[in-house]
Amino acid sequence: MRAENYQARHQPPSHEYELNFGPNHPGIEGNYALKVRLHGDIVTHAKADGGYLHRGFEKLMEQRLWIQNIALVPRICVPDPAPMELAYSTAVETLCGLDIPVRAQWLRVLQMELSRIAAHLFTFGGHAATTGMYNTMFWGVSDRDLVLDLFEELTGGRVYHIYNIPGGVRRDVTEGFLGRVAQFLDYLESRLPDYDNLFFTNQVFVTRAKSVGVLSPQQALELGVTGPNLRACGLAFDVRRDDPYLVYDQLEFDIPVEQAGDAWARTLVRRAELKESIRILRQVIERLPGIPGPIRAPIPNPLAWNVPAGEYYARVESSKGELSWYVVSNGGAKPWRTHIRGPSAMHAVQVLETLATGARLEDVAQIMFSLDACPPEVDR
Amino acid sequence: MNTEVSTDLVCPDVYQWLCHLLKEIDGITHPPRHARRQRLDVKAEALPALLALLQGKGSFVHLSAISAVDWPDDGEFELVYHVTSYELKVTVSAHIRIPRAPGRYLSIYDIYKPAGFFERDIFEMYGIYFEGSPWMEKFILTEWDGPPPMRKEFDSEGWVNDHFDWQDYHPDWLKDLEAQGGGIAIRSEEQRFSRKSKDEG
Numbered sequence: 277m278r279a280e281n282y283q284a285r286h287q288p289p290s291h292e293y294e295l296n297f298g299p300n301h302p303g304i305e306g307n308y309a310l311k312v313r314l315h316g317d318i319v320t321h322a323k324a325d326g327g328y329l330h331r332g333f334e335k336l337m338e339q340r341l342w343i344q345n346i347a348l349v350p351r352i353c354v355p356d357p358a359p360m361e362l363a364y365s366t367a368v369e370t371l372c373g374l375d376i377p378v379r380a381q382w383l384r385v386l387q388m389e390l391s392r393i394a395a396h397l398f399t400f401g402g403h404a405a406t407t408g409m410y411n412t413m414f415w416g417v418s419d420r421d422l423v424l425d426l427f428e429e430l431t432g433g434r435v436y437h438i439y440n441i442p443g444g445v446r447r448d449v450t451e452g453f454l455g456r457v458a459q460f461l462d463y464l465e466s467r468l469p470d471y472d473n474l475f476f477t478n479q480v481f482v483t484r485a486k487s488v489g490v491l492s493p494q495q496a497l498e499l500g501v502t503g504p505n506l507r508a509c510g511l512a513f514d515v516r517r518d519d520p521y522l523v524y525d526q527l528e529f530d531i532p533v534e535q536a537g538d539a540w541a542r543t544l545v546r547r548a549e550l551k552e553s554i555r556i557l558r559q560v561i562e563r564l565p566g567i568p569g570p571i572r573a574p575i576p577n578p579l580a581w582n583v584p585a586g587e588y589y590a591r592v593e594s595s596k597g598e599l600s601w602y603v604v605s606n607g608g609a610k611p612w613r614t615h616i617r618g619p620s621a622m623h624a625v626q627v628l629e630t631l632a633t634g635a636r637l638e639d640v641a642q643i644m645f646s647l648d649a650c651p652p653e654v655d656r
Numbered sequence: 657m658n659t660e661v662s663t664d665l666v667c668p669d670v671y672q673w674l675c676h677l678l679k680e681i682d683g684i685t686h687p688p689r690h691a692r693r694q695r696l697d698v699k700a701e702a703l704p705a706l707l708a709l710l711q712g713k714g715s716f717v718h719l720s721a722i723s724a725v726d727w728p729d730d731g732e733f734e735l736v737y738h739v740t741s742y743e744l745k746v747t748v749s750a751h752i753r754i755p756r757a758p759g760r761y762l763s764i765y766d767i768y769k770p771a772g773f774f775e776r777d778i779f780e781m782y783g784i785y786f787e788g789s790p791w792m793e794k795f796i797l798t799e800w801d802g803p804p805p806m807r808k809e810f811d812s813e814g815w816v817n818d819h820f821d822w823q824d825y826h827p828d829w830l831k832d833l834e835a836q837g838g839g840i841a842i843r844s845e846e847q848r849f850s851r852k853s854k855d856e857g
Contacts (some may be wrong), residue, residue: 334781335806419750495704497717500770511742514738518745519692521688589693589738589749591720602723602736617721655796 291315305402305644308651314637320388322632322640324625329655334364337614341369342442343578353650355398358391359594360601361440364614365520367590367603368442371583374574379569380444383625386457386560387430387439388522388551388592391492393464394423394593395555396546401493402474403543403645406571407484412475419467422460429453444572454561461554461561468550476547485540489631492537499630500622503597504549506646508534508541515593520533529556539546539646546648549595582609595646596620618653625654674748677714699760703752707737707767711764716748719768724778726808730782731756733784737764754784763789777843802856 289455298309306329313321333352337345349364350357362384371377377625423568424434429450431437475481491501493509507515512531516524534541575581585607592599599617604613626649631643674694697708710716720738727734730753737750754761763786764771775786780797783804794800820852826834 280756325798326799329691330796332812334806335810335812339812407680430819498769500719500768502718518742587736589720589747591747598720600720600738602721602738604725613723613725615721621773622770651748 280575289414291429291479292320293334295637301641305624305649306629306651308634308649308654309516310628310640310644312632312637312640314556316354317637319632319635319637321391322629324629324654326625326651326654329652333656334614334616337611339610341579341609342581342583342611344612346533347438351461351475352436352650352656353594353596353618353620354393355650356391356595358387358439359592359599360616361437362388362521362595363590363592363599363601364603365440365442365496366592367568367588367601367614368583370588371586371603371605372442373584374451374573374575376573377445377570378523378563379448379567380571380573382529382564383445383565383571384440385527385563387427387437389560390423390426390457392553392595393550393557394420394427396550396648397423399546399595399645400471400475403642404481405640406645407481409478409481410476412471415467415471415474416440417462422463426453426457426460427521429456431529436546441572444570444615446572448571449564453565457557458561461557464550465554468547470546476543482540485543485642485646486504486536486538488539488639489635489646490536490538491627492579499627501597501627502619502622503593503595503624503648504545505542505597505627507531508545509537510535515591515598521590521592527556539642542646542648546595580609582607594619596650596653597623599653616653616656618650618656620648620650620653623647624649674714674742676845677709685846692746694746696748696750698750698752701739702764703750704767705765707739707752708749709751710739714741715743718742718749719764719770720772722771722774722778724782724784724806726756726806727753728756728784728808733759735761735778739844744767759784760787761785762787765789765791780804783807785803813821815828 279518292313292315295312295314297312298304299307300592306469308650309313309328311323312319316334326466332347340348340571346361352360354602361523372431396418397416401413402418404410407573427437428434431439431447439447444490481618491505493511496506496509502513510533512533514531515533529552532545532552583605584606588600589600589602591598593599599619600617602617603611606612624644627647628644628649632640635643679830696706716739718740720740721779721816723736723738725734727737732753733756735752737748738852739750740747760783763775765775765788771788772791775789776791776793776795777785778784780794781804786794802815
C-alpha cells in the first residue's frame with residue numbers, strides 16, 4: 277500500500293500503537309502484510325493487507341488458449357505448484373469428457389506426493405526460522421532440493437513442472453528413475469529422527485509452539501479451514517479420501533490427526549503427512565512398472581481446441597488444504613471464466629486475523645507459518 | 657454438463673435426499689448429475705433461505721467458494737455458491753443470476769463466515785456490491801482507480817496502451833548489433849504489443 281493511500285485509524289488517545297508487520301519482514305511468508313494494533317506486545321487488532329502479488333491470473337487465463345494456460349497455472353503458488361496443474365487439467369478434462377489413461381493417473385500421483393513432500397520440507401524450514409532455528413531451514417531447503425532434482429529428471433522443470441496437461445502427462449519416467457525416487461525416500465525416512473531431535477520434539481520449539489494460535493474445531497469449520505490445519509483440530513477431512521480423484525481410492529494411506537489445534541499440532545500433522553506421502557510413493561514405485569498403456573489421451577489440435585460449453589468445480593488436496601478450480605466454458609477456444617480457490621485465501625486472511633488478535637507480537641510470525649499460508653493464493 | 661446420474665455413487669440417495677430437503681423452498685431446479693457434484697439453479701431471492709437450510713439441516717457446513725461469472729450478452733452476473741458437506745461427501749453448487757445493473761446482492765456473511773473474503777473479492781473484481789457484508793472495501797486492488805477489471809468489457813491491452821508509454825529498448829551493446837543488421841529477432845510489426853506512444857494512439 278502506498279503511503280498516500282494509508283489511512284490511520286482515528287482512535288481516542290491510548291497506549292496503543294499500530295505496527296506494519298510486512299511486506300518486508302523475515303516473519304512473513306511471501307509479499308504480504310499485517311497491520312497490527314498493539315497494546316504493549318499484545319495484538320489487539322490485526323488486519324491482513326494483501327495485493328502485493330496480484331498478477332491477474334484469472335483475467336490472463338481468459339485471454340489465452342486452453343492449452344496455453346497450462347504454462348501459467350503452476351506459477352500461482354511457488355512452494356506447491358503441482359496441484360494447480362492437476363486441478364485445472366481435471367476441470368478441462370471433465371468438460372471435454374476425456375478419460376485419462378491409468379498410467380497417467382499413477383504418474384500424476386507420483387508428482388503430487390513428491391510436490392507435497394517438497395512443500396512440507398519448505399514449510400518446516402520457514403516455520404523453524406521464525407523461532408530462530410535456522411539449521412532446520414537449511415536442512416529443509418537442501419532436502420527439498422533433492423526432490424527438485426527428481427522433478428528435473430521427470431518433467432524438465434525444477435519448480436514449475438508444467439507436467440500435467442489436459443489428457444494426461446507430458447513424459448513417462450526415465451529408466452532407473454523409480455529407483456532414484458526409492459533411494460530418496462529411504463534417505464528422507466532416515467533423516468526424520470534427526471529432524472525430530474532438531475525440530476519437532478526439540479523443547480525450544482515445543483515450548484514456543486504449544487498453545488500458540490489455538491483453533492477450536494468449531495472455529496475451524498466456521499472459518500472454512502481445510503487441509504492439515506483442519507486435521508490438527510481433530511477433524512479427519514481430506515479431499516483425497518472424501519472426494520477421491522486419480523487413483524487415491526486404490527492407495528493405502530492414513531489421514532493423520534491431532535487434537536490440540538495449536539501451532540505444534542499443525543506442525544505434527546505435516547510431519548505425519550511426510551510419512552504418509554512416503555508410504556504412498558512406495559506403493560506407486562511398486563505398482564507403476566506393472567501398469568501398461570499410454571500416458572496421454574488423444575486430444576484435438578490444441579491450437580484449435582474448442583472445449584464444449586459447461587462448468588465444473590474441480591477439487592484437489594494440496595499440501596495446504598482444499599484447492600478448487602471453477603472453470604466455465606462457453607464452447608470457445610479460451611476459458612470464459614476460471615476461479616481459483618486457494619486454501620490460503622482463508623488461512624492467510626480471516627483465520628490469521630482471528631488467531632493473531634490476542635496473541636503476542638512475537639507469536640504472529642509463528643502463527644502465520646504454522647498455518648502454512650501461501651499469499652499468492654490470496655492475491656492470484 | 658453431465659445430465660445422467662453416474663453409477664459410481666458415493667451416497668446413492670443424495671439426489672433424492674436433496675430433492676426432499678429442497679421441497680421446503682420454491683424457485684429451485686435441480687438437474688441430476690454426478691453424485692458428488694450437485695447443481696441447483698436458484699431464484700436470486702431464494703438463495704439465502706436455501707443456504708441457511710443446507711447449512712442448518714443439510715450438514716453443508718463448509719462454504720468452499722463463491723464464484724462470479726460475467727454474461728454481458730444476457731446482461732447478467734452469475735453467482736455460484738459452492739458448499740460442501742463433509743458427512744455426505746457432496747459439493748452442491750447453487751447458481752443464481754442477478755442483473756448486471758445495478759449489480760447488488762445480499763451478503764451471506766451471517767450464514768457462512770468465509771463469504772466475507774469471497775464477496776470482497778467479487779466486489780473488487782466485478783463491482784458487485786453485497787449488502788450487509790462488513791467488508792465492502794478494497795483489499796487486493798488498493799491502488800486501482802479504474803473500472804472493475806474482471807468484467808468482460810475491461811480490455812487489459814487497451815488499458816495498458818491508454819495509460820502507459822512503451823519504451824524503446826536500445827542499450828549500447830544492442831546498437832552495435834543493430835548497426836550490423838542484427839538485433840532483436842521479432843520484427844516490430846509482429847510484436848504482440850506494438851511500440852506505440854500515447855500521442856499516436
